Amino acid sequence: MAHLRTGVPAHVPGTTHTDLLAAGLIPDPYLDGNEELLGWMKRVDWAYERPLAIPPAAPGERVDLVLQGVDTVATVRLDGTVLARTANQHRTHRVDLRGDLRPGQQVLRVELASALTHAEAEAARLGPRPLAYPQPFNMVRKMACSFGWDWGPDLQTAGLWRPVVVERWSVARLASVRPLVSVLPDGTGVVQVVVDVERSGLAGGDVPLVVTARVAGVDTVAEVHAGATSATARLEVAHAPLWWPVGHGAQPLHELVVELRAADPAAPAGPRGTGPVLGSWARRIGFRTVELDTAPDDHGAAFTLRVNGRSVFVRGANWIPDDHLLTRITRERLAARLDQALGAHLNLLRVWGGGIYESEDFYDLCDERGLLVWQDFLLACAAYPEEEPLRSEIEAEAREHVARLTPHPSLVLWNGGNENLWGFLDWGWQEELEGRTWGHAYATQILPAVVAELDPTRPYVANSPASPGHDLHDVHPNDLDHGSHHQWDVWNRVDYSTYRDEVPRFCSEFGFQGPPTWATLRRAVRAEDGSVAGKEHPTFLLHQKAADGNAKLDRGMAPHLGVPADFTDWHWAGQLNQARAVRFAIEHYRSWWPTTAGAIVWQLNDCWPVTSWAAVDGDGRPKPLWWAMRAAFADRLVTVQPRDGRESLVVVNDTPVLWKATAVLERQTLEGQVLARTELPLTVGAWSAGTFAIAAALRTPDDPTHEVLLVTLDRSRAVHTWVEDVDLALAPAPVRTRVHPVPDGYEVQVTAASLVRDLTLLVDRLDPDASVDEALVTLPAGASTTFRVRTSAVLDPADLVAAPVMRSANDLVATTQPSGA
Numbered sequence: 001m002a003h004l005r006t007g008v009p010a011h012v013p014g015t016t017h018t019d020l021l022a023a024g025l026i027p028d029p030y031l032d033g034n035e036e037l038l039g040w041m042k043r044v045d046w047a048y049e050r051p052l053a054i055p056p057a058a059p060g061e062r063v064d065l066v067l068q069g070v071d072t073v074a075t076v077r078l079d080g081t082v083l084a085r086t087a088n089q090h091r092t093h094r095v096d097l098r099g100d101l102r103p104g105q106q107v108l109r110v111e112l113a114s115a116l117t118h119a120e121a122e123a124a125r126l127g128p129r130p131l132a133y134p135q136p137f138n139m140v141r142k143m144a145c146s147f148g149w150d151w152g153p154d155l156q157t158a159g160l161w162r163p164v165v166v167e168r169w170s171v172a173r174l175a176s177v178r179p180l181v182s183v184l185p186d187g188t189g190v191v192q193v194v195v196d197v198e199r200s201g202l203a204g205g206d207v208p209l210v211v212t213a214r215v216a217g218v219d220t221v222a223e224v225h226a227g228a229t230s231a232t233a234r235l236e237v238a239h240a241p242l243w244w245p246v247g248h249g250a251q252p253l254h255e256l257v258v259e260l261r262a263a264d265p266a267a268p269a270g271p272r273g274t275g276p277v278l279g280s281w282a283r284r285i286g287f288r289t290v291e292l293d294t295a296p297d298d299h300g301a302a303f304t305l306r307v308n309g310r311s312v313f314v315r316g317a318n319w320i321p322d323d324h325l326l327t328r329i330t331r332e333r334l335a336a337r338l339d340q341a342l343g344a345h346l347n348l349l350r351v352w353g354g355g356i357y358e359s360e361d362f363y364d365l366c367d368e369r370g371l372l373v374w375q376d377f378l379l380a381c382a383a384y385p386e387e388e389p390l391r392s393e394i395e396a397e398a399r400e401h402v403a404r405l406t407p408h409p410s411l412v413l414w415n416g417g418n419e420n421l422w423g424f425l426d427w428g429w430q431e432e433l434e435g436r437t438w439g440h441a442y443a444t445q446i447l448p449a450v451v452a453e454l455d456p457t458r459p460y461v462a463n464s465p466a467s468p469g470h471d472l473h474d475v476h477p478n479d480l481d482h483g484s485h486h487q488w489d490v491w492n493r494v495d496y497s498t499y500r501d502e503v504p505r506f507c508s509e510f511g512f513q514g515p516p517t518w519a520t521l522r523r524a525v526r527a528e529d530g531s532v533a534g535k536e537h538p539t540f541l542l543h544q545k546a547a548d549g550n551a552k553l554d555r556g557m558a559p560h561l562g563v564p565a566d567f568t569d570w571h572w573a574g575q576l577n578q579a580r581a582v583r584f585a586i587e588h589y590r591s592w593w594p595t596t597a598g599a600i601v602w603q604l605n606d607c608w609p610v611t612s613w614a615a616v617d618g619d620g621r622p623k624p625l626w627w628a629m630r631a632a633f634a635d636r637l638v639t640v641q642p643r644d645g646r647e648s649l650v651v652v653n654d655t656p657v658l659w660k661a662t663a664v665l666e667r668q669t670l671e672g673q674v675l676a677r678t679e680l681p682l683t684v685g686a687w688s689a690g691t692f693a694i695a696a697a698l699r700t701p702d703d704p705t706h707e708v709l710l711v712t713l714d715r716s717r718a719v720h721t722w723v724e725d726v727d728l729a730l731a732p733a734p735v736r737t738r739v740h741p742v743p744d745g746y747e748v749q750v751t752a753a754s755l756v757r758d759l760t761l762l763v764d765r766l767d768p769d770a771s772v773d774e775a776l777v778t779l780p781a782g783a784s785t786t787f788r789v790r791t792s793a794v795l796d797p798a799d800l801v802a803a804p805v806m807r808s809a810n811d812l813v814a815t816t817q818p819s820g821a
Helices: 016-022 039-043 115-126 331-343 360-369 390-405 420-426 429-433 440-454 496-501 518-524 538-542 549-561 567-591 624-632 809-813
Strands: 046-052 061-067 073-078 081-087 093-096 106-113 164-170 172-183 189-199 209-215 218-224 230-237 254-264 272-285 290-293 304-307 310-312 314-319 348-351 372-376 411-415 485-487 507-510 598-601 636-643 646-653 659-669 674-684 688-693 707-713 716-720 735-742 745-752 756-761 777-779 784-790
Touching: 039 115, 061 073, 061 081, 081 093, 106 115, 164 172, 164 272, 172 254, 172 272, 172 390, 189 209, 189 218, 189 254, 209 230, 218 254, 230 254, 290 411, 304 411, 314 372, 314 507, 331 360, 331 624, 348 598, 360 372, 390 440, 420 429, 420 440, 496 567, 507 567, 549 567, 549 809, 567 598, 567 624, 567 636, 567 646, 567 688, 567 756, 567 809, 624 756, 636 707, 636 716, 646 659, 646 674, 646 707, 674 688, 745 756, 745 777, 756 784, 756 809, 777 784
Parallel strands: 314 348, 314 598, 348 372, 372 411, 485 507, 507 598
Antiparallel strands: 046 106, 061 093, 061 164, 073 081, 073 106, 172 189, 189 230, 209 218, 209 254, 218 230, 254 272, 290 304, 304 310, 636 646, 646 688, 659 674, 659 707, 707 716, 735 745, 745 784, 756 777
């Protein structure tokens, strides 16, 4: 890169990566092999500098410099005078400038030291602690995945990643507002508005203050007595309309407005505000209750979320930062991603503990959409020292964000960290620690105490996974029968059919890898000649962060689809097997409701172009996995599942309406000849799952390689085979097609001559901006469907109905050997 002599323009919020990229001094770190080229940046110290002309404070006035997000280890100076030293990306820092302001222009300088060098020094000072990756991310309060993860790049940013502002105020200011919402049994909505104020510390700053609060046409007043720094205002809203998760009801939101004024002691009805507003605050709230049922039962102990008293099956996905370069995440981008979550029929996102506390935009958008939020505290996959200063930093950041996020009805659970308790027991930490602290106090004492004090309206759990109510050594934190469970043996060691060997109470992490869309590879993962890099190319492997990742993909697809030699076929097989594996798991977990009370897929989104577990790739395109989640998480699901050693029909009804209909079950040849048929009247209650026996004539094939069980219930369908596709006698070209241009693209009509499995149009191969309205469509012989392709490009219709655009399991397994060959 060019030598920097005079510096470059910087944008705040921003980071060194985004500023140098904008100046043309570094290549795009997401493209090809550029991540490795930029490794030098994590060892560099940086400085942000600008002139400021801030008038000195007037009598009785405070002037504060507020740094809302510093990434990460910084010294803040004004004309060389040190104002603050910071070492926490996740905190706001406020500095009183009164004693440092001078007439005229001054220079504000923020010096940023290498976070990695700082973390290494802390590891040397305190003694190292075990962690999942080589660099000591557990020694500094910086986004853990900034140091690289098994899906993320090692781009250790530095900068001012949230705004820096100067605030001038007098007498007192609103330091925090915490609306604690509850609903009484008679339907009255109650808001306890807890207000903390900071007084100026100057003459006149200790006067009585008045807090006014109003919401939904109701208002109230509370006094902050002279010298006091807090007050609580209570609002009651009769017959408050309830906020519900998506699929369970509406999401009414009400603006809560809080103002702070000086009091008028002479007011006849008690203190009333007088004079100008000293501070104001406004957020939208929703009326709802939330509980986490962890009571013991016949199966162990539950882990069931209840909203407004109703048990909710969690249809979830884990959420990571949507861009590794955080300052590029906009409200519009978040809205698009959350709409994709809704499109996949999700009702919850888990904000994972190796990322960040998300922006107000994220939680606002979840509030509007009825998407529940499970919020991790930011401790992930490592032992974290409990010594100072880390202990105080972790508590301070927790206090800030628990207070900040109380208004959001979407937030329903606080979680003390990711896989730390599990790691302590099973990952060899105890020997390595030799008695040193590792974060147990964070999970079991400090963080639950913060939540109990600041946000008692929401439940807290010690970790994911965890077995609430049990000592770490009495019941394993990843026990199937208690609390939450992570299932990673499937990806790492065993076939995805193993999912059915377990019936967890709640699975908060499970998943399977697959490559990104072809258009994303073509843009960002290229060989030297500009073509898409093949699976063994160094560039492809740089964008495949999982240990032994490609080999695990091969081992995973071999028993189901075979392992194609051609890269184009391998790419499709990897995507299809990912989708199949996760759908298999979701349908299994849902079939065991209410014993199993939730399934949170790892993961919804990506932060850059990479082969990963995500359903939506780093360029925002849905992978086949997204379509599999959409089908498996549908409000109504029909699936064939093993019960007592034989296939049974399980019908899941996650709606408020009774499902009463007649299921038609047929055992057919792949060409559509009906060998056995029955009609089964059934009824499944609201928010329920029902299991129904299948007659022996339907579940016992004459030739499992040539037969299929077809179940049709209203508009839902299940297709069950007795052997894997690689052993199924699928016709290689089973469809007839017709293509019709329409105003915004094309309609592709498809009719199956024999069974076609997971028919998909990979339209991004023809136009990176194209989309299609359906994917992974399985059609029995004689059935038809129409795909709607939206594109502004002029396409050759023949390309839409031929490989590598039109794909299915049929044409894929035709290129591989049967598993018994």
